[in-house]
Amino acid sequence: MTNTEKLIATFSDALTLDASKVTDALTYQSIPEWDSISHMVLISRLEEAFDVSIDTDDVIDMSSVAKAKEILKKYNVSF
Template sequence: MLYNGGISPRGGSPCDHWEPQAAATYFTFLFIFMNNSEKLYAVFAQSLNIGAENVTDELTYNSIPEWDSVAHMALVAEIENSFEIMMDTDDIVDMSSVGRAKEILAKYNITF
């Protein structure tokens, strides 16, 4: 059983009550159908544990409590995993916004 609650709670995602492994499988499945911008936004939302509606190119490091130094490293790991790249240290430090992340990923032949 993928879903622990039967029906989706009002206003929430059906994934809100899924077992962690099932939710991860679902997001992996969705990545197949996402363009790179959607994928990056999803990575930011999932890694920072914020709503996708809060992810914009203008979102910057430390502008929200969820994007601190610890979350930054988790975010980098998830970006590297999702886009199958290994970022240079300078790029990790320089990734100060979602928009800047797109510019950095372009160096790794990721197009937006």
């Protein structure tokens, strides 16, 4: 599984969302499934999937799937 596939699977699982809806353009709070509460679950699942610990500033900054990739790159996850 590539990191992109892992990212999509993690978003899909954490947000209880069909994987086809997880695109770079998907943004935080644009759909009911990605609200502030599920955002906490998402961060936790991303940390597990990529074995990283995401700082609070990055938790706040993670406003889209594209942004999530950008942030994870800072933690040495390549896409």
